[in-house]
Amino acid sequence: MRTAKLSKHYGPVRALDQLDLEVAAGEVFGFLGPNGAGKSTTIRLLLGLAQPTAGTAHLFDVPAADVASAHRHLAYVPADVALWPQLTGAEILELLARTGPGTDRDYQAELVDRFALDVNKPARTYSTGNRQKVALIAAFATRARLLILDEPTSGLDPLMEREFRTAVREARDRGQSVFLSSHQLAEVEAVCDRVAILRAGRLAEVATVSDLRRLHRTEIEVSFTGELPDLETMPGVDTVETVAPGHIRFSLAGPPGPALWALVSADIATLSVREPSLEEIFLAYYGEAIR
Amino acid sequence: MTAVHAEPTAPVVTDEPARSARAVTALTVRQVRRAAVLVTALAAAMSALVAATHASTIGNAAQAESLTALAANPAIRTLFGEPTNLADPGGFTVWRTGIFLAVLIGAWSLLVTTRVTRGEEDAGRVDLLLAGPLPARHLLQRQLAVLLTAAAAAGAAATAALLASGTDPAGAAVHGTGLALTGMFFAATGALAAQIFPARSGATGSAVAVLAAGLMLRMVGDGADALGWIRWLTPFGLTGLTRPYDTNRWLPLLVLAASTAAMTAAAVFAGRRDVRGGWLNPAPGRPPRLALLDSVPAFALRRMLRPLAGWAAGIGAYFLLVGLIAQSMITFLADNPHFANLASQAGFAGLDAVEGYAASLFALLALPVGGFAAARITAFFADETGGRLTLLCAGPRTRRWAAGAEILVTAGGAVVLVLVAGAATAAGATLSGAPLSVAESLAGAVNVLPVALLSLGAAVLALGVAPRLMGWISAVPGIGGFLLLVTADSVNAPHWVAQLSPFAHLARVPAESPHLTAAAVMLLVGSTAVFVGLTTYGRRDLAA
Known part of the structure; x- marks a missing residue:
């Protein structure tokens, strides 16, 4: 077809x-x-x-x-x-x-x-x-x-x-x-x-x-015990949010290596990486128009 | 944090149920207004026209007396009702238009009622309305109020037209009230049927059967003196019994009003049921009936068989009656030869021999057969807008081919109907001993087929070009042509005006031999319309 x-x-x-x-x-x-x-x-x-x-x-x-x-x-x-x-x-x-x-x-x-x-x-x-x-x-x-x-x-x-x-x-x-x-x-x-x-x-x-x-951003959630590194300036990292003290969430495009290396120094306690669902991709395409 | 600038505003709460009730009334008015205006205008126009031409048709009192004698013949009475005061313009108008208008207003009322009640329910739109604050019973009451008013308006229009023509006010009031009550009675009948049957087709079919039975009872009551009391049982008989412009009896009107009120109350009472349910729910399941499902033409035939049986029963019963009373007509006219002349002046030419009599009545056959054809194409378009055709159109066939199959099957149905009419007339004539052979009868019936096929052509043309206007366009050759001829005759319009009507070119078979050229021209025009309609239909986007 x-x-x-x-x-x-x-x-x-x-x-x-x-x-x-x-x-x-x-x-x-x-x-x-x-x-x-x-x-x-x-x-x-x-x-x-x-x-x-x-x-x-x-x-x-x-x-x-x-x-x-x-x-x-x-x-x-x-x-x-x-x-x-x-x-x-x-x-x-x-x-x-x-x-x-x-x-x-x-x-x-x-x-x-x-x-x-x-x-x-x-x-x-x-x-x-x-x-x-x-x-x-x-x-x-x-x-x-x-x-x-x-x-x-x-x-x-x-x-x-x-x-x-x-x-x-x-x-x-x-x-x-x-x-x-x-x-x-x-x-x-x-x-x-x-x-x-x-x-x-x-x-x-x-x-x-x-x-x-792959075209879309991965969401990473980290809790740590050490000092928070400066993630904002790293390439591909966006919208760093503090969920609670010692617990942040950010979105990432591209390879995750540099951001993870930086976080190692902060003594990671838990780490979760979530790929976007199709729903989120879908909403990313249309959401802007609604907001 | 976002600052809140505006005070939160409470929604303006109005009287919700009352507002939704008004909205439902407005919706119902929108659903019926166009056709209601047309029916009302037709009732007024026909009444005014016939009343105005009374003088030229009747001439003098002696002629009126002769016509009265003719009209008193049982056969004529069976067909056109019992005449009252033919010397009076009002009485003459009642005789010429009364039954026609009563049937028109009654049939329209019941059709529109089942459409806006059960039809809307079938389509699922009522569910939306009833999700609002309006209870189902109030919805029906609101709809009935509008529908009854529309029927009453048509009757009132006839009264107004007759008053404007200067006829006796009492007679005009009695006649108009009778028409109005007849329309209201059948609106209520349609509403009751819509509560009983869980589908529009069943509701419409049963209500039409009530109307047809009422008409038959009226014919029997008018035709046979011994059975005159039967007229008290039917709206068409009761309106005749009022004798407008003669004795102006109000008692039959009271009976009719009481029946209408009872029917309305029954409909409202029967409205206490589940939405989309009815009182006669079919069995929840049945074994499959797989006949006539193996191709698109076969399926078109399957869908046609039930409606065809209904139309054939109605047409067959009417033409059986036509045959049965033929002998009475012929005997009367043979005994009173001078009436033949008068009859032709009154618009019933050639009634002095059974062939002429049969030919006059066969001409009317073009209307129901054309109506049947148009109804089938309308149903086909309803399948399209309802999305039911989509699955068939996704199959390996062109849409033009699918529609062509439907048209051919419909044309076949039209042929069956004229043959049924011819056979029924012959059967009735044989039973009554009238000298009308089966061959003559069939020839007379088949003779009107080209006019019916013109209606089919007009409907197919509309299907391709302007499907939403199909009802109007398909009515042009049949109803339009018939009204044009009658009107042109009544107002002495120029010759060519009447010639526009296909009925003007219909030979009086079996009294004359058929006009083969005219028939060929009509078939050519009809086929051209089918061709253009089909071509356009294949190209246009499928609705829904």
Whole structure:
């Protein structure tokens, strides 16, 4: 899947601006961004549900607009799953299997079991989570080469969330690519190989999760018995805070050697080094705008 | 430390429940106002127009008397109601427009009621409203107040128009009150159905069934003297029993008002239920029914079957009745040949033979069949805005193909409906002994198919170009064309005005042979509209 300068404007609003993205076969790709950043717009353009204002999107080297070809290898879970209220779960799974890109019925039955979905109920009675389960089961049970999942776990409980992560890994093991738009940063951290961060319709970053961490500051907390060395002037050290007498916290970018050497002289009692979570990285990208 | 400059301000607490109640009223007004204005304007305009053209239609008292004799025929009475005082402009207007307006106001009232009550609940928007301080019962009461007022306004508009036309005030008041109460009765019926059934489709369907049954009872009561008392059981019969511009009876209105009040009270009482629940909840689970799920066209057919059965039942029942009373009509007109001439002057030309009679009534068939087609495309768009199409559109097919399948299946449904109408008429005619063959009957019914397909074309055009205006655009060929023809005839408009209506080009099959050229032109226009609509639909962004 790749896009080139993909843009979508709604009047003066630039919902998506010049997005260049490439997802390789067999990759689990996380797509992050706050509400209104353009994640769902991107997915609608990829699916050919909306036409780009400018730029191109290709799926398997087929233009995204050629849906009859492109969708032969694709399965999709919308953010807000709407189902025909009078059909039961089993009937909807049958419909999607018969009209979709080809389904592994045995795996489908297994997924119904694992996600604990009562397929004999009409969709009218399903909660948000159950509707998501129907769409997820239908998508994971396909042998499509690309799964596009738009915030697929927002209504799932932690047990089902775990099943979801297992299903994503199984998909990757089968060689399927997964394009996962999500707010659940822990989930993205757990399953994604690479992550794109979208901000106000523009791409802010594309990197592996570990590279993202490296780009960001590590937080170090130290308690000591000796004299506090002058850390403020050291390269890479920032925001030194005194938590309590003999107990400081500071953030660090780059190699930790020099700062640690300086602290040795202060007789370290305890030391904790914490890498930033994706959540903190995420907040670092967007937080400034809010504060 | 940050200094606090401003004194902390306490939020201004107002009377929260009262304010949210007012907000709900305002919301309901917004939801219904546009259509309410249209229905009210239509009630006023039709009443004023027919009253104003009374003199040119009836001419003199002798003609009115002859028309009264014709209108007293059981068959004519079955179709158009019992005439009261045709010599009076007001009485004539009541006869010509009364039932039409009563059905229009009643049907609109119940449809809009189930839409703003159960429809909003189905969509989950009511949950948001009820998270505020407003209790669910008050929400229903507020909505009902607005809906009942809207129905009353339509009736009041008819009274105002008739008063402005200079007709007898008492008759105008009785007629308008009857229309208003009919609308209010069906708004309450819709509200009650919306409490009983846990989904909008069930609520609307059952309320429409009540309306259709009421109309049938009225027809039986008007048609058969021995069963005249049946009219006390239906709003349409009760409004007839008031005899506006004649005896102006208020007792039937009191009965209707009491029934409306009882129905409203029942709806409010039945409103004590769980939100999103109902009194008739379906079984929580059932084994899967996997038929017609194997392709997109098959699924379109599956979704159509139930509504098609409803439409077929209604249309079939009506045209069975048309066939059943055919013989009575023909006998009467054969015995009184001079009425044929009068009938044609009054707008019912060619009723002197069963073929002409059947042709006149088949022309009306284009309206429900076109309505069915437009309703299916409207439902398709509702699936789009509701996000239900998204999963199908993510499958390996173009959107144009999916919509094309829906259109073809709908066109098939329209064909089924005209065949049902033709067969029902033939069956009724056979039972009553009228000389109308099955082939003639089917030919007459199929003859109106191009007009219905024009409605389908208009709906598809709207789907691509302006889907939010689909209701209006799809009504142009059918309802618009019909009203244009009737109006143009009534006000003696220039010839070309009436020619704009597709109904002007409809041959009177089986009395005449079909206008194949006109049919071909209509099919061409309809197909072009479908083509343009589909092309645009494939290019535009999917809603929702």
